Amino acid sequence: MKHVFRTIAMTFVLCVAASPSFSESGKTKTYPPIDSDALEQFGGPEGVRNWVEGLFYYIMLDNRINHVFREFGNIERQIFLNTQFLQVVLGGNDVEYQGASMAAAHSDLAITVTQFNAVVEAAYNSCERIQLTYEACNLMIAGLAPYKHAIVTR
């Protein structure tokens, strides 16, 4: 059953990510617009931080992608910036994202769809690890999906 949910969610993400669009203000939109209490559903800033730590735990266990992070990344910095970034994506107003744009941060890495999907898998595993609800987890996936376009360059 879990796999059925996952397949549906992945299909949704891939469809959404194939056609990103931008509002007039330049902010990336999600389909459907993300719930106003998405950050709260995620357990607030602390929930986001826990999830991001889990995300990097699973990323670093995955031989398809861990070498990229070992060579080009800085895990402590990325956990910090991803925690800020996800809070903003989930509608948090009290935090400012201080890192590079998704396009600038990933432009030299020649990231493939397969590598992107490996990060999505790590994202789902981290949701399971902290027992996040399916709804909250899928809100996060929907919020991040439009950035696929900027991150995958190969």
Ligand code: HEM
């Ligand atoms: C939705 C998916 C992703 C999000 C939200 C995301 C988010 C971020 C953020 C916030 C940063 C920090 C930017 C900065 O240092 O100013 C970053 C950097 C980085 N990301 Fe991603 N990322 C995603 C996917 C990926 C994928 C698929 C890979 C590789 C398999 C990857 C590899 C890296 C690496 C190596 C860096 C460090 C680059 C550097 O410091 O020069 N990311 N990412």
